[in-house]
Amino acid sequence: MSTSYNVTDGVAVITLENPPVxxxxxxxxxxxxxxIAKANADAAVKAVVITGSGKVFCGGADIKEFGSPKAGAEPNLHVVIDTVEKSAKPVVAAIHGVAMGGGLELALGCHYRVVVPGAQIALPEVNIGIVPGAGGTQRLPRVLGVETALQMITTGASVPSEKLAKAPGQKLFDRVIEGDLVPGAxxxxxxFADARPLPSVRDLTVAAPADAEAFTKARAELAKSRRGLEAPQRCVxxxxxSVKLDLDAGIKFEREVFExxxxxxxxxxxxxxxxxxRAASKIPDVPESTxxxxxxxxxxxxxxxxxxxxxxxxxxxxxxxTLLEMKQEALDRGVATIRKNYEAQVSKGKLAQDKYEQRMSLLTTTLSYDDIAQADMVIEAVFEDFGVKSQVFTKLDAVMKQGAILASNTSTLDxxxxxEVTKRPADVVGLHFFSPxxxxxxxxxxxxxxxxxxxMATVMAVAKKIxxxxxxxxxxxxxxxxxxxxQYSRQAGFLLDEGATPQQVDKAVExxxxAMGPFRMGDLAGNDIGWAIRKRRYTEKPDMRYSATADKLCELGRFGQKTGAGWYDYEAGxxxxxxxxxxxxxLAKHRADKGITPRQxxxxxxxxxxxxxxxNEGAYILEEGIASRASDIDMVYLTGYGFPVFRGGPMFYADTLGLKTVVETMKKFQQNPLDDAKGxxxxPLLSKLAAEGKSFN
Known part of the structure; x- marks a missing residue:
């Protein structure tokens, strides 16, 4: 069993021992x-303490069991909490590190709860598309009040124990222990070993929120802030x-929603x-011990x-x-922008003044490559041109100390x-950051x-640090x-050819x-960037088809927000x-010139x-080994391109449709004479998986 049992001075201590959480x-x-059964059967035991080994009390469900029969095997968490709650001897939860999800629900089933400062308390289930499933939505409002509980449950955010302990009228913690937790517990x-009757959260009532419209307002706010997500609404x-029903009826309701x-x-x-x-951080051929x-x-x-x-x-x-530039005015402008960004955070209360000053104190500037020679890693963020970047890496190769990592922020270049510009190619890696x-x-x-x-191992660790x-x-x-x-943008262009408007395409996918349709995205990024890529494509891949509409837009000087005009018009500021x-x-002239009759x-x-x-392009990338996993492709789109998290990413979404259906749909699109049939x-991987009834993930 992943617990230990010891008796100290008449108190049984049950320690959870299932690392890491x-x-x-x-x-x-x-x-x-x-x-609990053993403690109740032992006359020498007067009370029970439940705590966690290592640095945490309990992080909730065991993610190693997700999707397996063990996840729902007896005793389930409801049975565990019921057993604790019905113990004839007092049970004290001794909380440190984190009490999250099922861990917090377990603690709420105990008769008493003690905690050390700095513990993180949360019910984060909403972030994986569910509601707490073991009474959390019913018990937490009973100990913290509806307003605080609603905020925690609908956001999944963790709150420091000391903050909750100071909340007026809170009944979550019975004592804050400043010293060693287990001896204090x-x-x-x-x-309290002889105190009777034993207190229980189930005996507490939930006061209705002071604002009669609190739940209605919460739903409206979540519809905006958690757009498209069902779980936050069901948490409400x-x-x-919990306000309207007794505990057992409320738990039954919660369970139905959960299931x-x-x-x-x-x-x-x-x-x-x-x-x-979590999988993205692991590189198949790079051992974690590297x-x-x-x-x-x-x-x-x-x-x-x-x-x-x-x-x-x-x-x-x-x-x-150390920030390096070629000209002082460019350097001054860059530092001023960094200051402006931090000062905006300070003014909004998101950053303390001393933190701002501390961060700026870490920044030095220079106009000389000699001043960066001893850096452990250098990242170039210069103009996206191979000639320019080659010059930079030639200089870096000459001045940087041996063992330094040389990184390029290129978004497209080889x-x-x-x-190969350097004499130390093994030290070179691409680090493509996304703006901002x-x-x-x-x-x-x-x-x-x-x-x-x-x-590779080092830059993955650095990424985690930042x-x-x-x-x-x-x-x-x-x-x-x-x-x-x-490929997404090419299709957007063909849709314009056939009769759609930029706003219709954007609104449909939004x-x-x-987060943003292709034409709003183009205006934000700068339509001239795509224009430059297409010009390169016309030489390198002359058989790749594009709609001419984007080029015509750029020929009008409509590069997007930065010029006040792109696919849309923009008012100043x-x-x-x-x-x-x-x-x-x-668009109308373009269609007429091409002899295209627009359609709905x-x-x-x-x-x-x-x-x-x-x-489909993701399938090529996977087949070529550019990405190791379909989920890696999904993570790129979920974290960098505004793909809706509740759709799981483009590869996962294709899986939910069924790959056979995806292939059949694509074959229908091929029949459109105004589209690119070759595209x-x-x-091949998509066709193979579809034929075998398999999926990407």
Whole structure:
């Protein structure tokens, strides 16, 4: 069993021993039940303490058992909590580290709870598409009140124990223990060993919220902040039930909601994202024991938007950075932007003044490569041109100390060729940050054929330190994310040819869940960027078809928000897109010149063509070994491209449709004479998996 049982001075101590977070696996649950029975049968035992080994009390369900028969095997968590609650002898939960999910629900079933400062308390189930399933939505409002419980349950956010302990009228913690937890818990248990009747959360009532419209307002707010997600809304239903129903009826209601959600596509997608993020950090051929290079000082080349954002990531993590530019005015402008970004956080109360000053103190600037020679890692963020980057890496090769990691922030260029500019290609790696780099979670780690394994292990650890989701990509044009988005954008262009408007296409995919449609995205990024790529394509891949509409837009100088006009018009100083008569006229003329009669296109067709174009290109990427896993591709889109998390990513979404259905749909798209039939040829891997009745994930 994953528990231990010891008796100290008349108090039985049941310790959860299931590292790393003492998850409530089947053997742990059984150990708790057996320990309670043993304590109640021993006349020498007057009370029981339940605690966790190592650094945490309990992190909830055992993720190793997700989806397996053990997850629901007896005793289930309801039985465990019922056993604890009905113990004839007082049971004290001794909480440290974290009490999350089922761990907090277990603690709420105990008669008393003691805690050390700094413990993190949460019911995070909403983030994997479900509601707490063992009474959490019913018991937490009874000890913290509806308002606090509702906030915690609908967001899944963790709250420090000391903050909750100071809340007026809270009944969650009976004592905060400043010293050693277990001795303090044993002393507390002895103090209340003879107290009768034993207190129980089930005996507490839930006061209705002071605001009669609290639940209605919560639903409306969540519809905006957690757009498209069902679980937050059902969490509100469950907390509302805690006000209206007794505990047993409320738990029955919660369980019905839980069982409906746990098998839903949304919950499956969110679980996929949860495990996909963890899997992305593991590189199949790089052992976790690989020694890491020391990264204590960083250098960044280029103080523009991207370089400044990259710099902020490391300052935030406490890593000193030297920022290099060629001209003082560019350097001053870059530092001013970094200050402005931090000052905006300070003014909004998101960053303390002393933290801001501490971060800025870690930043030094220079105009000389000699001043960065001793950095452990350097990241270049200069203009996206091979000639420019070659010059930079030639200089770095000459000045950087041996063992330094040389990283390029390229978004499309060949990292193999960049590495070969140097005499140390094994030290070179691509680190493709996404703009704004200090905000976006995604980091594509581009592994060249030369990159050393210890470099890969080191940069993955660095990514974790700066709180990025790192996904490894092989070398190809556009890597994973931008290579796929090109197919998405091509389809968007063909839809315009056939009669759709930019606003119709954007609204269709945004309603489906995308954070931003392709035309709003183009205006934000700069339509000239795509124009430059297409010009290169016309030479390199003359057989690849594109709609001419995007080129015609750029020929009008409509590059997007930065010029005040793109696919949409923009008012000065505002980002709100306004449908453009100029674009409508341009599209109408284009269709007339091509002899195209515009047709009505359904939102369903728009979504299908855009999203399946992503999935098909993803299948090529997977087959070529550019990505190791389908879930890695999904993580790129969930964390870097605004793909709705409740859809699980383009590859997972294709799985939910069924790959046979995907192939059949693509074959129908091939019949459209105005589309690119070649582009709808299913990738060999997709065809193979569909024929075998298998899926990507």
């Amino acid at each position: 003492n998850g409530l696996g089947q053997s742990t649950r059984a150990g708790i039940v057996d320990g 044993i002393a507390f248990a002895k103090e 239903d469950c907390v509302e039930a 409906k959600l746990v098998t839903s596509d949304q919950a499956r997608a969110l679980r996929h994202a949860f495990f996909g993020e 020694p890491l290079r020391k990264i204590e000082r960083l250098a960044v080349i280029g103080a523009g938007t991207m370089g400044g954002g990259i710099t902020m990531n490391f300052l935030n993590a406490g890593v000193p950075v 990292v193999d060729k960049i590495a 780099a200090n905000v976006m979670r995604l980091l594509e780690v581009v592994r060249s054929k030369h990159t050393a394994k210890d470099v 709180k990025k989701v790192a996904v490894v990509s092989g070398v190809c044009d556009g890597f994973i994310g931008n290579r796929m988005i090109e 309603k489906w869940g995308m 505002k980002r709100e897109p306004i449908p453009s008569p100029v674009v409508e006229e341009m 296109i359904s939102d369903e067709e728009i979504v299908g063509r855009l999203i399946l174009a992503l999935a 709808w040829e299913p990738a």
